[in-house]
Amino acid sequence: MKSYQYCLLICTVFLFSCVDTPDMPSSAHFNLRIHLQDTTVFNTGDFVSTSGAVVTLLSQTDGKRLAITSDDEGNAYFNSILPDYYSISANRPLSVEEIWEVLNKNEMWALGGDSSNVVLFADPGDTMTLVLPLSRSRAGNLVFSEIYYSGSRPDPIPNYFHDQFLEIYNNSETVQYLDSLIICDAEYGFADDEFIHAIHAYMFPGTGKDYPLMPGEAIIVAQDALNHTLYNKSSIDLSDADFEFYVKDKGDVNNPDVPDMIQIHHKYGIDFLYSVFNDALLLLKIDDPYKFGYDNFEHLLLPLSGVIDGVDYRENVSLLDKKRLSPSIDSGLTGGVPSYSGTSVGRVVDKITDDGRVILKDTNNSSFDFSHCKSRTPGEVPNDI
Amino acid sequence: MIFNKYFGLFLLTITTLYAQSAPEFFKDTSVRHGLNADFNNPAAIQSLQRAGASYGYDFERTHGNLRHPFAPASIQNHTFTAAGYKVMRNKTLFSGSFSYRQNFEGNRLFRHNSSLNGMLPVYMADSSSGDWHLNGIQWTVDIMKPLTEKLSGGFSVFYMVDEQYKQTFPKPGVKRSGYLVKSGLFYSSPALKLSSTLGVFELKEEMSTVKYSLEQNLNPVFMLFRGYEDPIIYRGMTSYERLQSRQGLTLTTGVSFNFLPRSPLLSEVMAEWSRGKAVDGGTDNLPQGDWITRRVNSRLSWTVGETNRIAPLIKLYNHHLVNEAEHPDFPVPLFKSEENIFQGFAGLSLRIFEKNTVIAGLSMENLQVWREDAYNGIGLENNSTKTGPSLTVSVAPPMSFEADLYVMYLKETNENSQIKVSLYREDKTINPLTNEEFWAMTAGDNYIEAGAEIRLKKVWQNGLIMKVNYRLLADRNGREATASRDCFALTLTIIPHLK
Known part of the structure; x- marks a missing residue:
C-alpha cells in the first residue's frame, strides 16, 4: 500500500463519543440561615425575643411557602432551597407577660420583619446567612x-x-x-x-x-x-x-x-x-x-x-x-x-x-x-x- | 445504471440522521436539493447532463402510542417539490429546488419547541392539546463553479418559512423562518477527494396565544419554562408572545480515497455550534434565557474490492448532541443534555449477475442519553444497544427499471436506563410527566425497517422514481402490550424527458 494512503487513513476522521454520565445529577440546592435581630426595646427583656418566631419564605417564581420556627439563638434554618427571588417575613407574637415585663403595659405587640424580592443564591451545598432585623408592630385596628x-x-x-x-x-x-x-x-x-x-x-x-x-x-x-x-x-x-x-x-x-x-x-x-x-x-x-x-x-x-x-x-x-x-x-x-x-x-x-x-x-x-x-x-x- | 447510482438505501434512518443540516434538525423534516452529491458540499454537486428538472411528492405518516408526552399522537406530512439544474457555458452548475409543505399533527400540546429536537426543555404554553396544521415553503439554491481542473467552489442558500395553526381555542399560532448559507471547496482527482464547507444559519420560532379563555372557562398557562419536572420558573405569566431564535455555525470536512485497490473509503464530519435565545413580548416581558447546542455528526463507509464478486463493506455513523443552559437570573446550570447515537453495518456484498447484488450483514445501533435538570437535581440516563441482521437486494432486469429492496431487524441486546436524583432533593417523588418522558426515551426494544426504491426509465417518456419505506419501533417487554410507533414514507419523483 502506498505511503500516502496510510497518511490519508490517519487523516480520515470518524468521531465516536461516549456520553459522560455522572453518578448523581447536579442541583442548585443550597442552605439558608436567617438570623433574626431584635432592634427594639424588647431585646432588653429576660426572654429571647428572637426565639420562636415563624420565619416564612415565599418564592416569587412559583409561590411556594416554607415556614421554619427560629431556635433559641434566633436562627431559622432552611435546608435545600433553590436560588430564586424570595419574600421573607418573620413574625414573633409577644405574650402578655413579655410585654408587661418590658413596657409595664397591657398592650398587644408583635415583633416582625420582612424583606421583599430578595435574591437568595449560593453555590450548591453551601450555606448562605442573612440577617433580618425585627421591629415592633401592632395589628391594624x-x-x-x-x-x-x-x-x-x-x-x-x-x-x-x-x-x-x-x-x-x-x-x-x-x-x-x-x-x-x-x-x-x-x-x-x-x-x-x-x-x-x-x-x-x-x-x-x-x-x-x-x-x-x-x-x-x-x-x-x-x-x-x-x-x-x-x-x-x-x-x-x-x-x-x-x-x-x-x-x-x-x-x-x-x-x-x-x-x-x-x-x-x-x-x-x-x-x-x-x-x-x-x-x-x-x-x-x-x-x-x-x-x-x-x-x-x-x-x-x-x-x-x-x-x-x-x-x-x-x-x-x-x-x-x-x-x-x-x-x-x-x-x-x-x-x-x-x-x-x-x-x-x-x-x-x-x-x-x-x-x-x-x-x-x-x-x-x-x-x-x-x-x-x-x-x-x-x-x-x-x-x- | 440508469440514474446516478443510489447505493446504500438501507439504514435510511441513519442517512437521514447524518444528513440533518441545522434547518432539518430544527424542523425535523428533510430538504430536497436539485442535485445530490457524495459529500454535503455544494461544490461537490455534479450532473451528467447540461440541464434537467424533477418534480417530487413526499408523504410521511407517523402514528403510535410509543411517543414522548409532548409529541403528537399522529403526524402527516405532504411536500411538493420542483427542482432543476443547468450547466452554464462557463461550466458553472446551478441547482435549485422549491418546496411547499402541508403538515398535520394530531393531538399535540402547544409548546415550544414545535419540533422536539435536541431534547431541549419545552416551554409549556397553553396547556391544552389539539390538532395542528402547518403551511410552509422552502427553497434551496446550490452553485458549483470549477476553479481548476480538480478544484471547485460552491455556494448554497436555504430558506424556509412556515406557519402553524391550532384548531381549538385559544387557537395559538406559531411562525417559523430560517436560513442556512454555506460555502465550500471540493478537490477531486481519480485517487482522492477532499471536501470542506463553512456555513452560518439563523432559525426563528415565534409563538403567540391569547391571554385567557372566557368561552371554555379556562385560564391557559402561558409561557412557563419547564424543566424535567414541575415548571421550575414561572416567568412571563402574562406574556403571550415569545420569540425563540438560534444562530450558529456549521463546518464539515470530508475525504474519499481508495484505501486498498478498488476499495473506496469515504469519511465526513459535520460540526455545528449554535446559541439559542428566548425573548418575551407583551406588556410584562421578562428575559427567558439562552442556551448552547453543539452537534457533531460523522460517517464512514468502506467497501473492500468494490468490483469483486464478493466485497466486504462497512458503514459507520455517529451523531453527538450536547445542550447546556444557565438560569436567566443566577449563574447556575439549568439543564444539560448529551446524546450519542452510533450506527454501524458490516456485511458482504455479493454480485450475482452483472447488475444484481445482494448485501447481507449485521447492523448495530447504540444509544446513549443523559438528560439532566441541573436545577432541581434529576437526571435521565439511557444506554442501550440493538443488533440484528439486514438484507438488501438490488436488481436490474433487462427491462427499463431498477429496484433496490431492503429489510432490517434490530433487537435490544443491552440496556441500562435509570432516573437519578440529587441527594439535596428532600422530595424524592418523580413527577409523572418525567416518568412518561423516561419511558418514551427508553422503551422500544424491537425495530423493523423495510423499504424499496424502484426506478423506471420510460413512463410516458419520463423517468419515475418511487421510494417506499416503513419503520416500526415497538416495546415488547414494557408496561403496555401494544406500545409502538410506526412511520410510513412514500416519495415519488418524476424526471421529465429522461433520455
Whole structure:
C-alpha cells in the first residue's frame, strides 16, 4: 500500500463519543440561615425575643411557602432551597407577660420583619446567612379582611364583575367607627409619591359614631347590593351588604335598603369597579379629602399619612416591580387569582385570643397576610389558624 | 445504471440522521436539493447532463402510542417539490429546488419547541392539546463553479418559512423562518477527494396565544419554562408572545480515497455550534434565557474490492448532541443534555449477475442519553444497544427499471436506563410527566425497517422514481402490550424527458 494512503487513513476522521454520565445529577440546592435581630426595646427583656418566631419564605417564581420556627439563638434554618427571588417575613407574637415585663403595659405587640424580592443564591451545598432585623408592630385596628375583585365565572353571563365586594374587619380589642372613612383605589405609577393618586374615592356616611364596628366584627361594602345569582348563577347574593357604591346618573343599580357610600371622586365608569386584573385598595381617615387637589390626570391626591390599611393585588404576584403602593403601606403583592374565577383573597388568621376573638395577620405585607380563598365568604371571617 | 447510482438505501434512518443540516434538525423534516452529491458540499454537486428538472411528492405518516408526552399522537406530512439544474457555458452548475409543505399533527400540546429536537426543555404554553396544521415553503439554491481542473467552489442558500395553526381555542399560532448559507471547496482527482464547507444559519420560532379563555372557562398557562419536572420558573405569566431564535455555525470536512485497490473509503464530519435565545413580548416581558447546542455528526463507509464478486463493506455513523443552559437570573446550570447515537453495518456484498447484488450483514445501533435538570437535581440516563441482521437486494432486469429492496431487524441486546436524583432533593417523588418522558426515551426494544426504491426509465417518456419505506419501533417487554410507533414514507419523483 502506498505511503500516502496510510497518511490519508490517519487523516480520515470518524468521531465516536461516549456520553459522560455522572453518578448523581447536579442541583442548585443550597442552605439558608436567617438570623433574626431584635432592634427594639424588647431585646432588653429576660426572654429571647428572637426565639420562636415563624420565619416564612415565599418564592416569587412559583409561590411556594416554607415556614421554619427560629431556635433559641434566633436562627431559622432552611435546608435545600433553590436560588430564586424570595419574600421573607418573620413574625414573633409577644405574650402578655413579655410585654408587661418590658413596657409595664397591657398592650398587644408583635415583633416582625420582612424583606421583599430578595435574591437568595449560593453555590450548591453551601450555606448562605442573612440577617433580618425585627421591629415592633401592632395589628391594624381596621383591615381589609377579604377582597373579591375577580368577577364570577360565566354562567351564563361572561365578564360578570358587578358582584365585587370588600370586607372590612375590626382587628382590635376596641370599638371602631366607620363614619367618614374613605375607600379608594390607587393609580399605577405613583408608588414612590407622597400621595395616593386615587382613581375612585368613596366615604362612609355618618357624623362620627353612627356606624360602630365591634371587635371581631366585619362589614361588607358591595359594588351592587343585589342578589347577583338571579343574573349569573355562579355569582353570590349581596342583597344583605352593609354598604354599596352607587354612582348617580350613570345607570348604576341602587338598592334603596342599603346605605350608599358617599362619592368623593369618580374618574370613570358606571360604578366603582376595581380592576379584575390588578389594583390597589386603601382605607383612609382624612379630615379634608380635597385639601391637596388633583394631579394632572384627574386623580384625587390623598396623603399617605391618612392610610389605615392598603392592599396591592395583581394576577402575577411575582411582578413586585409593578406594585402600585409604597412598601410602607404594603411591601408585598397578593392576588394570583384568575380573572372571572369567582374566587377571592382573604387575610389569614394570626392568632385567636383566649376569649375567642380572631386577630388577623397584619404585617403590611400582603404576600404573607393574604391567601387565595377558593370560595367567597362575605361577612364570614375565618376562625382557625 | 440508469440514474446516478443510489447505493446504500438501507439504514435510511441513519442517512437521514447524518444528513440533518441545522434547518432539518430544527424542523425535523428533510430538504430536497436539485442535485445530490457524495459529500454535503455544494461544490461537490455534479450532473451528467447540461440541464434537467424533477418534480417530487413526499408523504410521511407517523402514528403510535410509543411517543414522548409532548409529541403528537399522529403526524402527516405532504411536500411538493420542483427542482432543476443547468450547466452554464462557463461550466458553472446551478441547482435549485422549491418546496411547499402541508403538515398535520394530531393531538399535540402547544409548546415550544414545535419540533422536539435536541431534547431541549419545552416551554409549556397553553396547556391544552389539539390538532395542528402547518403551511410552509422552502427553497434551496446550490452553485458549483470549477476553479481548476480538480478544484471547485460552491455556494448554497436555504430558506424556509412556515406557519402553524391550532384548531381549538385559544387557537395559538406559531411562525417559523430560517436560513442556512454555506460555502465550500471540493478537490477531486481519480485517487482522492477532499471536501470542506463553512456555513452560518439563523432559525426563528415565534409563538403567540391569547391571554385567557372566557368561552371554555379556562385560564391557559402561558409561557412557563419547564424543566424535567414541575415548571421550575414561572416567568412571563402574562406574556403571550415569545420569540425563540438560534444562530450558529456549521463546518464539515470530508475525504474519499481508495484505501486498498478498488476499495473506496469515504469519511465526513459535520460540526455545528449554535446559541439559542428566548425573548418575551407583551406588556410584562421578562428575559427567558439562552442556551448552547453543539452537534457533531460523522460517517464512514468502506467497501473492500468494490468490483469483486464478493466485497466486504462497512458503514459507520455517529451523531453527538450536547445542550447546556444557565438560569436567566443566577449563574447556575439549568439543564444539560448529551446524546450519542452510533450506527454501524458490516456485511458482504455479493454480485450475482452483472447488475444484481445482494448485501447481507449485521447492523448495530447504540444509544446513549443523559438528560439532566441541573436545577432541581434529576437526571435521565439511557444506554442501550440493538443488533440484528439486514438484507438488501438490488436488481436490474433487462427491462427499463431498477429496484433496490431492503429489510432490517434490530433487537435490544443491552440496556441500562435509570432516573437519578440529587441527594439535596428532600422530595424524592418523580413527577409523572418525567416518568412518561423516561419511558418514551427508553422503551422500544424491537425495530423493523423495510423499504424499496424502484426506478423506471420510460413512463410516458419520463423517468419515475418511487421510494417506499416503513419503520416500526415497538416495546415488547414494557408496561403496555401494544406500545409502538410506526412511520410510513412514500416519495415519488418524476424526471421529465429522461433520455
